[in-house]
Amino acid sequence: MATPAFNYGSDVSGLVWGFLLEDGAATPLDAQDAAHWLRAPAAGQFVWLHFNLSNAASERWLRAHAGLPDEFYETLHQGSRSTRIEVADDALIAVVNDVLHNFSVDTAEISTLWVHVTPRGVITARRKPLESIERLRQDVLQGAPLRSSVELLVHLLRDQADVLVNIVRDAVARVDATEDQLLAGRLTRRREDLGALRRVLVRLQRLLAPEPAALFRLLQRPPAWVAPDDRQELRQSTEEFTVVLSDLAALQERIKLLQEEIAAQVNEDNNRSLFLLTIVTVMALPINLIAGLLGMNVGGVPLSQHPHGFWVVLLFTALVTGALAWLLLRLQRPR
Numbered sequence: 001m002a003t004p005a006f007n008y009g010s011d012v013s014g015l016v017w018g019f020l021l022e023d024g025a026a027t028p029l030d031a032q033d034a035a036h037w038l039r040a041p042a043a044g045q046f047v048w049l050h051f052n053l054s055n056a057a058s059e060r061w062l063r064a065h066a067g068l069p070d071e072f073y074e075t076l077h078q079g080s081r082s083t084r085i086e087v088a089d090d091a092l093i094a095v096v097n098d099v100l101h102n103f104s105v106d107t108a109e110i111s112t113l114w115v116h117v118t119p120r121g122v123i124t125a126r127r128k129p130l131e132s133i134e135r136l137r138q139d140v141l142q143g144a145p146l147r148s149s150v151e152l153l154v155h156l157l158r159d160q161a162d163v164l165v166n167i168v169r170d171a172v173a174r175v176d177a178t179e180d181q182l183l184a185g186r187l188t189r190r191r192e193d194l195g196a197l198r199r200v201l202v203r204l205q206r207l208l209a210p211e212p213a214a215l216f217r218l219l220q221r222p223p224a225w226v227a228p229d230d231r232q233e234l235r236q237s238t239e240e241f242t243v244v245l246s247d248l249a250a251l252q253e254r255i256k257l258l259q260e261e262i263a264a265q266v267n268e269d270n271n272r273s274l275f276l277l278t279i280v281t282v283m284a285l286p287i288n289l290i291a292g293l294l295g296m297n298v299g300g301v302p303l304s305q306h307p308h309g310f311w312v313v314l315l316f317t318a319l320v321t322g323a324l325a326w327l328l329l330r331l332q333r334p335r
Contacts, residue, residue, distance in 0.1 A: 013058070094117065
């Protein structure tokens with residue numbers, strides 16, 4: 001019995017989906033139609049091909065039909081780095097780190113999307129389903145007007161910023177709940193939970209933040225085929241992403257302050273407990289001392305023959321203990 005081949009959510013060539021875009025209209029493409037169009041591209045059109053690199057056939061198809069530069073394949077085999085956009089052979093190569101589809105702050109799973117942009121098309125490749133690229137596909141299916149390949153890249157960056165905004169909102173809601181509980185004196189979320197959330201946000205900021213040097217070089221010297229309107233859109237999307245990252249940094253600082261406040265509260269509670277324990281120990285010292293002295297099995301124990309000796313010793317012990325407690329409490333009063 002033949003076993004069906006596992007295609008990783010793509011066709012036999014590794015293509016997950018493909019679109020031919022013209023005047024805002026998107027026509028689906030399969031791998032055969034895409035290869036035919038790439039051999040003879042038509043004016044006024046561009047394609048968007050999305051590949052799954054978990055399928056080993058993807059890279060073979062790209063090398064055979066896409067005509068991509070060697071720099072693109074080199075980035076495919078590099079480790080995860082921060083988001084960047086660079087120029088290579090008059091094309092744009094973007095490495096975009098994004099969160100997985102159905103992302104959760106508790107898991108904080110992140111993967112990489114590789115993008116190659118030319119006037120005639122956009123080729124994207126990933127190993128795991130990502131949130132931003134799925135949003136972009138839904139917008140294309142719903143008829144989002146995309147005039148050029150660069151505008152599609154800008155749309156992707158803005159979708160990524162929207163995903164990060166939702167993550168920040170979720171984290172802010174958690175921090176608000178923790179802060180309200182702290183102010184109400186019924187904190188249930190532990191300090192370790194805030195620490196885990198802060199580590200997730202730091203990792204997101206480190207991987208999702210675009211490299212400033214690469215973006216600066218691109219915005220200053222973009223390829224000649226990039227239209228002025230696309231340059232402005234790319235600049236605006238970068239500024240929007242920077243605002244989101246500044247909100248992320250402010251949230252990290254807020255979490256840090258909450259951690260310090262919780263730590264100070266825990267230290268204060270510990271100091272109060274130690275103080276009460278010290279008072280009880282000091283107050284019990286006269287009782288233990290007198291009991292030890294009177295419990296000696298030697299002659300000459302005072303009041304041993306007195307009919308009210310027990311009550312005399314008890315009264316004396318109570319007076320000494322009360323005086324000692326009054327002195328300790330007086331010393332702790334604010335001056």
